[in-house]
Amino acid sequence: MKKKAAVIDMGTNTFHLLMVALDEKGFETLYKEKVPVKIGQGGINQNLILPDAQKRALHTLDHFKHLIRGEHIDQVFAFATSAVRNAENGDVFVQKIHQQTGFTVQVIDGDREAELIYKGIRMSGCLDDSNALMMDIGGGSVEFIIGNRHETYWKGSFEIGGQRMLDLFHHQDPMSQEDRTNLTEYLSQHLKPLLVAIRQYQPKQLVGASGTFDTLTDIFIASTEEIKNRAIHKHLLPLKAFYEISDRLIQLNKEERLQIPGMISMRVDMIVVASCLIRYILRQLDSGDLLCSTYSLKEGVLAEIMEQADRNQDVTVNTLE
Template sequence: MIPNKAAIIDMGTNTFHLLLVELYDQRFETLYKEKIPVKIGQGGISFNTIHPEAKKRAFHTLQHFKNLIEGEGITNVFAFATSAVRNADNGPEFVEEIKEKFQINVNVIGGVEEAQMIYEGIRFSGSLQNRTDLMMDIGGGSVEFIIGNQHEALWRKSFEIGGQRMLDLFHYHDPILKEEVNNLTAYLAEKLAELEEAIKVYKPVGLVGASGTFDTLTDIYYASLHQVKLKDQQVFQLPRNEFEIIAQKLLTMNKEQRLKIPGMIPMRVDMIVVASCLIEYILQLLPVDLLICSSFALKEGAIAQLMGKHSLAAAESR
């Protein structure tokens, strides 16, 4: 008998996610999900270290997650960590401590593997059609870009330019200064030269944003229309001109004002300014009229991989 319940722990640079699911051959059911702004990159990411306070927050959250997992009687636990942990000098020691304290094995995934899992999550959401799209996921530590269609990822790369890094480097004033935006744009032009080349080669025609910032941007857009997102919907559309209006507004506001925007969630309020600047930059490289937003990303990509293995094992046991 294959255990068909699983727990996914996604230890992102900004947010830790817990997803408890029941797996079937072609679908999954969410039993419980929670996200906590652990901000493991805060205070240390620019120095390639995990700050003691960030570690404390991480352990507190993992204890909470472990209690929920055990309460659900789940033994199949898949935990993975991304940019902040993979680049931290004390990352291996941190992972070892987690194993000792919580009996959780954390898989520290590389950038290309992270991009592939994000692609599988986006594909699983139904966001991709029979055309070539540029996909992006803005994390706290890294940003993943994938060019592909619903059949395959043609190109994928992870860039260590995530929201927390951009914040630390450029966002010193609130509201952000024009000069800081210009410096950030110049930095992106330098760091994303490889992406620009890939866009010229593969000629994507659409832009798909995964989770995180894109969830919040669509929340703000839907709130402006006095509409509510449907719980079982995974794909949302954000017209470019509506994004531009939101982005311009974000540049002129301080944190207190941003928090009052209908649809804004507190855990995104700091990074959303630099993340919007990054999206603006990408729209210069790929001028589209519509942003497609997938609520599925890395953790759903992990589920897609698990389901593949689950249905394979089920077939073998028949």
């Protein structure tokens, strides 16, 4: 018999809700929603969650709580990542969430975040026996994992997420050449451990998870006048198409980017710096076309739940009162 569960991913830019019915063999999505809460806006580089951001977060979590109750789900897994784990007022914010919504939020470190992202990507079918470099571009941090469908060899979390890069380098719109050059130098300094790992493990495939990669895939598919099959969780993005899309994003301002078929408003700001990051990473690899996984942290949580159920282990849950 399938059990119901809900996963809440409190990202720096976007809050995700995923409600499922699952057993050890798989899961059925009952409902999912994403909301551009932007808890890092205005304060992320000062390690603060500002009052307006807290209000947006609490309003969204209250909305999620009503949806979860409406589906009669009492097993809730809530996670917070970069913005909350680095905020000086993060602990107080988590306590406030529990007081107002009943959710017990697990604030996870970068290694744990990368581990869950890997498990989600693996479940999408994007991995095979050869080594791949996996990346997930969040608003606060970016996670990188090197491994294959059997195991991981290296993982790292870097506090260079989209909101941070946006605040530091996207001073003009369209983004100036000077800002793009400064961003590249910044990445070269901050990603040295990743560059060492790439030389050591020599991954040939770049696999991007959700977020920015979903939007890039949507833009590419829209350009072919096809309809994206939401039942497929692994999408190919030709390298030539990526560079064409990225060139276009860099050259346009916000209003012009919003007119691109496949673009969604919650990605329109960060997608420029995110595409610059992807370009930088591709230059470090001898990679073919991009693979894009629609699965990431949320689905990694479900993969763990199913693994634990298969081993008859107790699963740590947050039970709503």
